[in-house]
Amino acid sequence: MEFEQYHDASGAIVIPDRTTLVDFVEANVSAARQDPAQDGLIYRYMDYSKTRDGEVQELLWSQFGDRLYAIAARLQQVAEPGDRVAILAPQGLEYIVSFFAAIHAGLIAVPLFDPDEPGHHDRLHAVLGDCTPTVILTSTQSAAGVRKLFRELPARERPRTVAVDAIPDELGSGWVRPDLGADDIAYLQYTSGSTRVPAGVEITHRNVVTNVMQLFDGLGLSRASRGVTWLPLFHDMGLLTVILPAMGGATITVMSPRAFVQRPGRWVAQLAEAAGEGGVDGVFAAAPNFAFEHAARRGLPREGEPLDLSGVTSIINGSEPVTPASMRAFNEAFSPYGLAPTAIKPSYGMAEATLFVSSPRKDDEAIVIHVDRGDLNKGVMTVLDPAQVEGNDDAIPQVACGYVAPSQWATIVDANIDETTGEHDGTGRELPEGRVGEIWLHGTNVGGAYWDRPEESRATFGNTLTERLSQGSKTVREFGSVPEDGRWLRTGDYGAYVDGQLYITGRVKDLVIVAGRNHYPQDLENTAQDVSDALRPGFVAAFSVPANQLPIDARNGAEIAADDSSETLVLVGERAPGAGKADPGPIADAVRSAISARHGVTAQDVLLVPAGSIPRTSSGKIARRACKTAYVDGTLRGGHQQTAFPDLPTE
Incomplete structure (x- = not known):
């Protein structure tokens, strides 16, 4: 299933009402089964838990399909359409297959984390109490830890625990393709939840299919691209990196966050190895800002050790505020090894938009401007000339997060907030370029609600613009305009446009x-x-x-x-x-x-x-x-x- 057929003449992404993530995965698995030449590698997991150099675990497309069908068939035996299936397993291939199997069973996947990881119990109990899963997918080694989470509940209220590695492939013959539509929920993506119970964003098949295509378009990826990730799979950025190859036909190497943090050179070495494989059309990755400085400081190869990063085309820098210092440190450390100055892509995204919102184009270098501090605090981006920056304590660097993805709209809004109560009335007016306001989003990649939170959902996803710019409105793009009654997502982030590129200045509630x-x-x-x-x-x-x-x-x-x-x-x-x-x-x-x-x-x-x-x-x-x-x-x-x-x- 080529992505081009889902773009209309204007470049807009159009997903038919009966098209789902299952369709794309099925097309890739079927092609591999019918033609052995297409039965290539989809996932490679580097397990560094036992050896310093790592043990390699791989899944070909046909093997991925076998595991997928077997687990999905088991789920269809014990759950009903619409039930939630939580994934509580260590980072690895079983986690990835479990996530897709829940969706293939016609259920709602809830990607979480290994219960044996310390420090997660409060969050786990909060999320599990919120989504009330019928089934927990885990591994044999983590099953005991899962059962401990529910030991205080009466037996009849405990979800069924299924160890996916104990399910035989033969069970896959009983899988029945579910009756799903584009607007059915594929999974719940839980937000970080730093001060409250995390909220589960309802991500539909239309949302995720659209966002993967936006990623392909925005970063210039293809079926011949290769990825490398260490991001936790319960996080939106980590999850999309492994959904992308299953839908788009690419290949990705996965490792654990701990493996990266302990030795960031592992990530760098895998980027180079992926780039060195024959027929590769660029290597992509994603990481939060701290990772770039960490890799620059502790991820360099030993003297004389070969390293070629010339094939790395796109590394998204997202999830936390992007700093010029971290990008500069990474570029200076690895440019001698062929890393292109265009490789780092400062990007913007959020769980409520599935993930991806904006990024520089494939061949663009990251842009850093300096603005006046006093004006910025007043809501105005006054760009300083380079001559005004040197020795100027009031020159604040700002990193461009590029261009908003196709079939998505992002506008800067002066939200109507009651100065006495601090409450927002759900409306706002659009601000011009150079003015700072709240970023509002619209598009078919944007989720529609939080799970079982109608009031919070309306406040976040159900906003309207009462006043649009007569010229230069960001509600109008080459592939269409947002309807006057269109609903907008309040991101909670402050931002501004400068020369058509999006800049993120901070969180509204943190000001x-x-x-x-x-x-x-x-x-x-x-x-x-x-x-x-x-x-x-x-x-x-x-x-x-x-x-x-x-x-x-x-x-x-x-x-x-x-x-x-x-x-x-x-x-x-x-x-x-x-x-x-x-x-x-x-x-x-x-x-x-x-x-x-x-x-x-x-x-x-x-x-x-x-x-x-x-x-x-x-x-x-x-x-x-x-x-x-x-x-x-x-x-x-x-x-x-x-x-x-x-x-x-x-x-």
């Missing part, structure tokens, strides 16, 4: 407002990190706290009235390696001085905490609101190590 002035938290955090090597890079959180909620020891002896709710600035930073015993006083003073000089605001408190204290989301982002909660209730001052929403291991 720090002190003394009536706006400050982006990441801007304050970067200033703090620049001041002292005692602060762990990437592990500083800035947020505002009402004066009457400040802990006693943060009030510096001042009397604060019980009704004084004026916002004050707080920064919390983890200590860098080797700085565990450093005197916090001089570090805090230096941070306060720099914040005052550069931003014109006083930091009420600068708190240093041990490594691992600051909450992060499951995708690794700083969870500022959760950090604020822990700060106010005193948890952070006790040196508490976070476990409820852990990030990837860092050492």
Whole structure:
């Protein structure tokens, strides 16, 4: 099934109402079974848990089909259409096949994580209670851990646990193709949930099929492309990287997040190996921003060891704010090994849009501009000339996230928010290029709701534009216009267009407002990190706290009235390696001085905490609101190590 047939004359992606993800997978499996020449490799898993060099596990298309049908047939014996099937298994081939098998059975897949991984139990219980799965797919080695999750429930309320590696291929003969349509739910993609129970985005077959085609178009991929990923498969970016080959016919090498973090050179070496395979039309990958700096610092080959990255064409840099420093470090480290300056693709995406929203084109280099800090805080992107940047503390770098994908619309909106209650009325007006506002999305890749949350769904997915630009409106593109009554997704992200490219400036709810002035938290955090090597890079959180909620020891002896709710600035930073015993006083003073000089605001408190204290989301982002909660209730001052929403291991 070639993707071209799903594009109309204008380039719009059009998915027929009876076309599903199952159709694309079936077409690829059938082609492999009918013609041995097409029975190539689809998934390769590099298992580094036992040996340093890794054990190779591979699935050909025909083998993938055999496992898929067997597990799907078993699911059809124990579940009904519409039931949820949670995948709780280690990263690996069994996880991937389980995900597709749930969908092939006509059920709703819920990709989660291995219950044996430490720190996930709070999140697992919250998500499982939300989606109430009928069946849990896992492996034999993880089955005991799965059963422990439900031991407190009465037996009749426990979901059935199925170890997929114990299912024989012969069972596949009983699989019955499900009766599905494009608008049926394929899977629930749970959001990070840093301060609340994670929400399950309902991703339909139309959503995911459209988004995979958008990825192919946006990154210039083909059936001959090869991928390499270490991203967790329960995360939207990790999941799409393994859906992409099953639908588009490409091949991908997978490893675990732990394997990458321990030795990032493994990822780099696999990129080179994939590029060196015969007939490859470019190598793609995706990673969050921290991974680029980590790989540049610890992933270089040994002296004299060969490494050729000239075949790597697209590495998405997404999931967390993109920094020029990380991109520069990666390019400088690996350009001597053939890495093209166009390889890194700063991109924007989110679970509510399935994943992919925007990226530079295949042959474009990443663009970094500098804007005036004062104007940015007022909602205006004033681009500075290069001559105005040198030595200018008010020059803020901004990274372009490229062009919005085909058949998708992204507009910048001044949302109507009640200044007294902070509530949004579901409407907004479009802003022109150069103005900062909330990013709103529309397209058939955008999910329609959160699972079993009608009010939250309406507030997020059901918004309307009351005023559009008469010229230059982003609601109009070459492949069509958004209807006047079209519904828009509020992303919760601030952004702006400059020269047609999308820039992300921060999260709406994270904006720090002190003394009536706006400050982006990441801007304050970067200033703090620049001041002292005692602060762990990437592990500083800035947020505002009402004066009457400040802990006693943060009030510096001042009397604060019980009704004084004026916002004050707080920064919390983890200590860098080797700085565990450093005197916090001089570090805090230096941070306060720099914040005052550069931003014109006083930091009420600068708190240093041990490594691992600051909450992060499951995708690794700083969870500022959760950090604020822990700060106010005193948890952070006790040196508490976070476990409820852990990030990837860092050492």
